[in-house]
Amino acid sequence: MNLALVTSYIIAAMLMLSIVMMNLRMSSSSSELTLTQITRQHVSDVADMLNDDIPNMGFNCNEPTSENGDLGGMILTQAETEKIQFYRKLDASECDDESIESHYPQLITWELLEEDPDFTPENDSHRTLLRIEQDTDENGEIVAGSERVTKIRTGVTRFTLRYFDEYGKSTDPDDNEHLTFPVSLSSVKQIYLELEMQSAAQIHTRANSGGRYIRSVYEKRFSPRNLDL
């Protein structure tokens, strides 16, 4: 057997193997980057909605909802670990129009559903995040049929809320500095939110590995101005 030929075959095989491995790693890295960008964009979209809703809770045409007796003098109406409900006026331009009856605030609900039978995700950890808007009337009652529901099914895996009656406390769940349930709604001053999303597809770094989901987390402690009035 020709030794030079065998050696050249071995070197060729090593080179081929390296090229294949390099290709695999590059394609995996590119997929990971793309999935990260998609997941982060989803997080950013939901965070934009939350950044509009939560800091503006309690706003109404002439006075905060906390000073409106028909609404029970409330801003927050429900405060749970995975659900929050509050009043806010969504469209302030309506306040300038005397003829419009809807000078009353909307009731906004954010809730992470435990189960959603209409949703069969690729990633088993995905859950449905609901945002519900409801109109109220002059008595503070919900207007029948006014419910507008947004179902966010873009990969939410965690939507955790913690409530604080003082500024700047530790957000670490083990510190127990946050209010414990049932929360005293009138004493809430700050709301800490943790939103986690995962990609629908998995990234496989090796051909026989189980793969992993890309995750992106948004966390922020909100200080809605109307809660401190």
Add this chain to the structure above:
Amino acid sequence: MGGYSEVINVIGAMIIFSMILLNANHMIHRNSLIQIEGEFEQEIIALGQEIIEEALSKDFDRVTVDEVLPPTDIPGGFTPDSEFDCPNEKDRGDEDFEAFEDYHCWGDTVETAHGTFEVSAEVFYVEKVDHGNDVYSFEPANSQTTFKKIEVSVANEFLTGRDGEPLNYKLEFVRNYYAD
């Protein structure tokens, strides 16, 4: 020389391939860095906004705390910036942390799901400068005005510049007394 030419060819091919491999590895490393930087920067913006929103929920000046009447002389009656305290040892939840300027030269280490961030803030008076053609800017003022600016700096050990030092991300907000 004839027997060596193949060896030289192989060595040449290996060098070229090694360079391609190094380049690919560099690209993969860059991709990972971009991913991590993006995630951390998202957190930095949220932290900065958090401090600015919290400061905005406090009174404009300590002389207007507890809904007392505003000073007769505005803005001369506001607290001069030479009297802004440096509350490094204070907690944001402290009772005397009740006005916008109480965040002046405050600093803390904040633990988040992404790691540890160094956060600090500065508050000072600014004045509106008219550059013509409806272009305005806010420049530091020497005396009290009805505008106060908060500058929040956030840094993380993994977000560094070319010199290896942590980058200081700054978020700013100008607060107008009359717009409160």
